Amino acid sequence: MNQMLPLYMQVKDHILGHIQSGTWAAGSRVPSENELVESFGISRMTANRALRELSADGYLARVPGVGTFVKEQAARTSLMELRNIAEEIESRGHTHTLQLISRAKVMASQALADEFEWKAPQHAFHLVVLHLENGLPVQLESRWVNPFIAADFMIQNFTKQTPTAYLLNTVPVDELEHSVEAIMPDADQQKLLNMRDREPCLSLHRRSWSQGKVVTVATLIYPASRYALHSRYKTNAQGKPL
Amino acid sequence: MNQMLPLYMQVKDHILGHIQSGTWAAGSRVPSENELVESFGISRMTANRALRELSADGYLARVPGVGTFVKEQAARTSLMELRNIAEEIESRGHTHTLQLISRAKVMASQALADEFEWKAPQHAFHLVVLHLENGLPVQLESRWVNPFIAADFMIQNFTKQTPTAYLLNTVPVDELEHSVEAIMPDADQQKLLNMRDREPCLSLHRRSWSQGKVVTVATLIYPASRYALHSRYKTNAQGKPL
DNA sequence: AAGTGGTCTAGACCACCAG
């Protein structure tokens, strides 16, 4: 039972596929409306809708009189959503790889126990992973995991599935807390991230809850020159936040 | 001088105006495509585009065979803690003061015009303000304001009311975009913020929209040692905000 | 002059929902 997609959707998928597979790199020209009319045997309005929507979604940039081009995807991550960095990188048509730096069962410090909302220190899983985009380090992840909730976390193969992806697929997240700072990396961090001297980092500290319990505490460090954090959202009628 | 807007835009503005003025409450039915065809004297495709785009933007919900309805706006943003800095400082029981560094009407660069979503560069109001907490600089605000929307922005006395507070009270904000980076301050910024050498800053870039138009573009710079951004909110199972 | 995107029209067929 093949579900027939609308024509403009098929065209969108076709183009998005080329972008996300990397066949069409950022800056390259995509087929014009007339070319799509020819190759797909569709009307110009349908081709126009596909290109216009991809443009509204930020994948393409259209220049009247010139053509339509693949947009450079900003290296940035959402502050609102909990997204897997591997997917994020791959959706830009880039390659994600990771290096497992360390993995251990450790005794929580009092500060960490506080973050887990434990009365007394317990053992926790600790993991340090370096994420690379096209071979360039973009995130250093230091993560503690609550062993009472994700007991089989340590026996995962994180080259197949990132820690974030595993946790997202295993434990439903109810609540998120983010805290963002600018920091200067220490010597180890600077070396792992392959950074120049005197270059700052963004440090994103995240806690996530499931059914009232802290699942995981993570500190994600991004080289300032390679990543930005981003959020965009609609407000209520009063325009309340700020 | 009068810029002729595309027909589908006029229809969008017409509907958005009714929604944001409250004439059409959440849940109420908006005119059908055929009714818009009649009342505006346009083709159905044009009416369809207006309704479809407002639906994609989250203002309307369309139900095949039934009609198109004004959507309930989620009040999720009350959980995003990015508040007016004056209130925030005072809520800590500290004293907020500010210094007006500069105030001018300037010609927008092409990059700024892009941020305002203007086709061509126009004049914009520019303001630089230093915020202090108990006499210590904590935020350097560089703000550009759309003069077509907040025409009397420049004659305000910002020692009584911060620029953010004035804009919030004057223009209803319906959309916000934030982008956070870590930067090294330049010499001027470092001096104004009274910072030591080699200390990084958080740079928060903010755009706000009202009725589809960019009201203001601001860059807020915080010394890393004195500020962190914080947010906490509930999510659905996929890690997306409610 | 030829090609591009931006818009608009006046039809059309369909699946769906209501009375």
Next chain:
DNA sequence: TGGTGGTCTAGACCACTTT
């Protein structure tokens, strides 16, 4: 059965850029 939205067509005119 008539109204709704969802899609699609085959034209059209325009402003613009490139050659």
